[in-house]
Amino acid sequence: MTKKLFVKTWGCQMNVYDSGRMADVVAPLGYAATDDMADADLVIFNTCHIREKATEKLFSELGRLRPHQKAKADRGERMMVAVAGCVAQAEGPEIQRRAPYVDMVFGPQTYHQLPEMIAKVSRGAGIILNTDFTTEAKFDQLPTAHADAGVSVFLSIQEGCDKFCSFCVVPYTRGAEYSRSVASLIAEAEKLVEGGAREITLLGQNVNAFHGEGPDGKVWGLGRLFFRLAEIPNLKRLRYMTSHPRDMDDELIAAHRDLPQLMPFLHLPVQSGSDPILDAMNRKHTSDDYRRLIEKLRNVRPDIALSSDFIIGFPGESDRDFQETMRLIRDIGFAQAYSFTYSRRPGTPAAVMPNQIADDVKNARLQELQQLLRTQQEQFNQSMIGKTLPILFDRAGRYEGQMHGRTPYMQAIHVQGPARIVGREFNVVIENVGMNSLTGRVLAAA
Ligand code: SAH
Ligand code: SF4
Ligand code: F3S
Numbered sequence: 001m002t003k004k005l006f007v008k009t010w011g012c013q014m015n016v017y018d019s020g021r022m023a024d025v026v027a028p029l030g031y032a033a034t035d036d037m038a039d040a041d042l043v044i045f046n047t048c049h050i051r052e053k054a055t056e057k058l059f060s061e062l063g064r065l066r067p068h069q070k071a072k073a074d075r076g077e078r079m080m081v082a083v084a085g086c087v088a089q090a091e092g093p094e095i096q097r098r099a100p101y102v103d104m105v106f107g108p109q110t111y112h113q114l115p116e117m118i119a120k121v122s123r124g125a126g127i128i129l130n131t132d133f134t135t136e137a138k139f140d141q142l143p144t145a146h147a148d149a150g151v152s153v154f155l156s157i158q159e160g161c162d163k164f165c166s167f168c169v170v171p172y173t174r175g176a177e178y179s180r181s182v183a184s185l186i187a188e189a190e191k192l193v194e195g196g197a198r199e200i201t202l203l204g205q206n207v208n209a210f211h212g213e214g215p216d217g218k219v220w221g222l223g224r225l226f227f228r229l230a231e232i233p234n235l236k237r238l239r240y241m242t243s244h245p246r247d248m249d250d251e252l253i254a255a256h257r258d259l260p261q262l263m264p265f266l267h268l269p270v271q272s273g274s275d276p277i278l279d280a281m282n283r284k285h286t287s288d289d290y291r292r293l294i295e296k297l298r299n300v301r302p303d304i305a306l307s308s309d310f311i312i313g314f315p316g317e318s319d320r321d322f323q324e325t326m327r328l329i330r331d332i333g334f335a336q337a338y339s340f341t342y343s344r345r346p347g348t349p350a351a352v353m354p355n356q357i358a359d360d361v362k363n364a365r366l367q368e369l370q371q372l373l374r375t376q377q378e379q380f381n382q383s384m385i386g387k388t389l390p391i392l393f394d395r396a397g398r399y400e401g402q403m404h405g406r407t408p409y410m411q412a413i414h415v416q417g418p419a420r421i422v423g424r425e426f427n428v429v430i431e432n433v434g435m436n437s438l439t440g441r442v443l444a445a446a
Pocket of ligand 3: 010011012013015047049050170173205
């Protein structure tokens with residue numbers, strides 16, 4: 001008999017990837033995915049701890065779930081509830097206290113143990129709290145990514161972080177940096193391509209800090225891994241996220257120069273343009289280091305489009321510091337970016353720094369910054385009109401006859417076309433720019 005699994009995911013792409021792996025782990029137990037939380041036999045909330053609202057979202061979602069769980073119990077059925085991810089790792093006991101009807105609370109390094117945990121709960125072993133750090137066992141024991149996951153898929157190659165930026169919880173929730181072996185990654189990538197994948201995005205909290213064991217027994221960096229992945233036939237596009245400026249080494253830059261498969265788009269968070277703030281953030285690079293790095297990248301790949309993350313209102317940020325961030329944005333020019341007001345995370349050094357910035361100041365600065373970023377994004381999109389770009393189509397769009405794809409620069413695009421274009425690259429002339437995507441006309445196979 002099939003049982004129903006409902007998964008809700010917050011946070012970064014790593015969590016999206018992990019949710020997929022969790023579904024794969026429980027599939028042999030008879031669980032199939034459902035979109036209907038009310039009817040699920042197993043609910044997994046895969047959580048994010050990066051900013052405070054994330055935790056509150058979890059508790060409000062748990063509150064919404066509780067009546068459904070009760071209704072099921074009244075019918076003599078059981079809804080098992082699991083909280084996974086970074087909030088589980090950081091706040092396990094708090095979750096158990098505030099939501100005692102949750103059956104399992106477990107961190108990101110324990111997903112391979114999910115069948116055992118489910119068995120224990122079924123046997124009535126009581127609430128399970130599992131927040132061990134055992135990254136190696138996890139990757140060795142998880143099934144590899146689903147073979148028919150789609151045209152554009154994720155592949156997690158690295159986990160954890162040793163950088164300890166003073167604002168960030170990730171080193172505490174995900175643990176120390178760990179890289180998978182090159183052999184296991186090539187095998188998984190080949191399987192994904194056999195299953196129809198044409199674009200793979202390599203994932204890691206610090207993906208370019210990758211230092212996996214190569215088949216030659218030596219340590220391989222991300223650049224070297226890309227050169228190897230580029231040899232896989234039919235793998236048309238490669239991407240990666242998220243990177244740290246300090247780990248952009250020459251081999252990775254060479255990969256951008258030499259590999260047509262490596263897409264000309266890079267998400268490279270800088271966080272701030274002010275050197276004293278970067279220092280207080282423990283980023284270990286200056287704003288000019290970042291400018292020089294971008295120059296190097298543009299020298300080898302002039303059309304590379306850039307994205308970043310910004311934190312506004314970090315403790316001690318003066319108007320002048322903020323203006324330095326605005327200046328950096330103007331100097332570089334971003335195709336897109338994410339920006340957030342600084343959020344105090346318990347246990348991180350910045351949370352107890354003096355000179356915390358008032359919310360209204362943070363919000364006013366954020367608006368100014370987002371206005372600039374929006375303008376840059378619009379200009380970037382507008383600059384595509386009339387150009388012919390290779391588009392990889394990955395799925396049908398929402399409307400009849402509409403197909404969805406991506407430009408090399410990560411922009412979404414919709415065209416009218418037959419379903420058979422999905423999974424292939426076509427040249428498309430860009431005709432219009434809408435709110436969230438481009439539109440264009442398909443010319444011919446690229
Ligand atoms: N490893 C990546 C980022 C991981 S977290 C890097 O080093 O850049 C994703 C983004 O969340 C960060 O880039 C940062 O901009 C934001 N972020 C992290 N902690 C935050 C906090 N305490 N307040 C606000 N934004 C935060
Ligand atoms: Fe967080 Fe910094 Fe590590 Fe990125 S590099 S995950 S921001 S500690
Ligand atoms: Fe969030 Fe954890 Fe990712 S805190 S951003 S889900 S690593």
